[in-house]
Amino acid sequence: MSSEVYDCIVIGAGIQGSCTAYQLAKKQQKTLLLEQFVLPHSRGSSHGQTRIIRKAYEEYFYIQMMQESYELWAQLEEEAGVELYRRTGLLVMGPENSEGFSRLQATMQSHKIPRVVLEKQEFSQHIPNVNLPEGNGALIDTLAGVLYADRALRAVQRIFQSGGGVIKDGEKVIDITPGAVVTVTTGSGVYRGRNLVITAGPWANTLLTHTGLQLPLKVVKINVCYWKEKIPGTYSVSQRFPCFIHMEPKEGEYDIYGLPSNEYPGLMKVCYHMGSETEPDERDKQTDRGDIDILMRYVTRCLPGLVPVPAVVESCMYTVTPDHHFVLDSHPTYGNIIIGAGFSGHGFKFGPIIGKVLSQLAMGQVPSHDLSPFGIKRLQSHARSSL
Numbered sequence: 001m002s003s004e005v006y007d008c009i010v011i012g013a014g015i016q017g018s019c020t021a022y023q024l025a026k027k028q029q030k031t032l033l034l035e036q037f038v039l040p041h042s043r044g045s046s047h048g049q050t051r052i053i054r055k056a057y058e059e060y061f062y063i064q065m066m067q068e069s070y071e072l073w074a075q076l077e078e079e080a081g082v083e084l085y086r087r088t089g090l091l092v093m094g095p096e097n098s099e100g101f102s103r104l105q106a107t108m109q110s111h112k113i114p115r116v117v118l119e120k121q122e123f124s125q126h127i128p129n130v131n132l133p134e135g136n137g138a139l140i141d142t143l144a145g146v147l148y149a150d151r152a153l154r155a156v157q158r159i160f161q162s163g164g165g166v167i168k169d170g171e172k173v174i175d176i177t178p179g180a181v182v183t184v185t186t187g188s189g190v191y192r193g194r195n196l197v198i199t200a201g202p203w204a205n206t207l208l209t210h211t212g213l214q215l216p217l218k219v220v221k222i223n224v225c226y227w228k229e230k231i232p233g234t235y236s237v238s239q240r241f242p243c244f245i246h247m248e249p250k251e252g253e254y255d256i257y258g259l260p261s262n263e264y265p266g267l268m269k270v271c272y273h274m275g276s277e278t279e280p281d282e283r284d285k286q287t288d289r290g291d292i293d294i295l296m297r298y299v300t301r302c303l304p305g306l307v308p309v310p311a312v313v314e315s316c317m318y319t320v321t322p323d324h325h326f327v328l329d330s331h332p333t334y335g336n337i338i339i340g341a342g343f344s345g346h347g348f349k350f351g352p353i354i355g356k357v358l359s360q361l362a363m364g365q366v367p368s369h370d371l372s373p374f375g376i377k378r379l380q381s382h383a384r385s386s387l
């Protein structure tokens with residue numbers, strides 16, 4: 001064991017751990033970022049070329065965090081000298097009388113989030129090649145767009161390292177011994193830190209076992225589907241086609257979302273916002289295609305310019321909490337262990353602000369955002385938590 005004691009050790013170099021490590025290094029904290037796989041990898045939740053960024057949320061606390069997150073993404077772009085965000089706008093559709101769509105509209109209106117409400121008669125003129133189902137409304141979050149995810153992850157890690165941070169990849173953490181100085185054992189070394197941040201994505205509970213805590217997290221495999229345009233370019237970013245979210249297009253089903261064709265020319269990404277439960281180490285043993293069936297019916301109905309069979313299917317994972325809100329909190333027993341988990345399939349856009357608040361918690365500072373919606377205590381009543 002080295003005699004070196006880090007100010008902070010961060011476990012997990014996905015977007016949340018990488019952004020946290022970056023923020024810590026920026027504040028002169030001697031920081032070690034540990035990652036089980038050799039970087040870059042496609043085994044967690046942060047890989048892939050694109051993610052949606054938006055302020056269109058039903059809950060004001062997310063909108064507040066996004067106000068700062070947009071600023072931090074812009075700073076990061078500047079520091080990295082690469083484009084990370086492309087504004088496309090986000091089309092939000094949903095049953096007019098549904099609770100979710102009504103709440104989203106009301107929140108955006110009362111907080112004056114830049115948006116355009118599309119009336120039915122003008123919908124197809126603004127958004128050609130999309131069939132808006134009867135009884136559905138539509139609006140555009142005008143500042144929303146695409147984040148270049150892989151590029152962003154690489155950029156944050158690079159800046160962290162150039163600011164003195166240390167990344168050790170290909171080092172799986174196999175043990176954690178809590179204490180005033182936390183000891184972290186990997187397959188090839190033993191490290192010590194005054195603080196520890198666990199941002200292990202789908203493996204959060206595996207690591208938390210070593211601290212006597214289990215959270216009610218469900219890990220699901222997402223089939224990331226790309227669909228061929230019948231006429232290339234119909235839904236492309238260069239034709240100014242927006243990202244979209246269709247809230248609960250069928251009662252009892254989850255949202256469907258899409259991004260304009262861009263990363264794979266001629267192919268548009270359209271996904272179902274839920275998947276089937278999986279073990280993170282055996283992701284590809286999960287072969288359920290129920291979500292793809294739902295998507296095929298949706299594409300046939302609403303996106304007539306796409307061939308209704310996916311041309312490419314990639315894999316990713318969500319780590320879902322019962323209320324779909326994040327976990328951003330200190331460990332209930334060990335105050336110097338900080339947890340960022342359960343990003344429930346919508347955490348990427350918040351990466352920079354999550355990095356900031358987790359770094360504040362790790363440094364014993366008062367976080368600059370109200371983290372009460374993200375506390376561990378709220379999960380106490382759920383069967384899978386052992387608190």
Ligand SMILES: Cc1cc2nc3c(=O)[nH]c(=O)nc-3n(C[C@H](O)[C@H](O)[C@H](O)COP(=O)(O)OP(=O)(O)OC[C@H]3O[C@@H](n4cnc5c(N)ncnc54)[C@H](O)[C@@H]3O)c2cc1C
Nearest residue numbers: 012014015016036044045046052173201316343347348349
């Ligand atoms: C298909 C898909 C589409 C999405 N779309 C959007 C979107 O449009 N907009 C949006 O904002 N969000 C979106 N998300 C969600 C977002 O990507 C995730 O919330 C985010 O990437 C989670 O990051 P993370 O750092 O928590 O997890 P991860 O990226 O999984 O990182 C955790 C890391 O911890 C490492 N690790 C685990 N255990 C150990 C160990 N024992 N030792 C060392 N390292 C370990 C893992 O290998 C991994 O690299 C999407 C997610 C998916 C899957």
Ligand SMILES: O=C(O)[C@@H]1CCCC=N1
Nearest residue numbers: 052245257273345346347
């Ligand atoms: O977070 C996002 O914006 C996307 C789209 C909606 C569902 C999940 N991820």
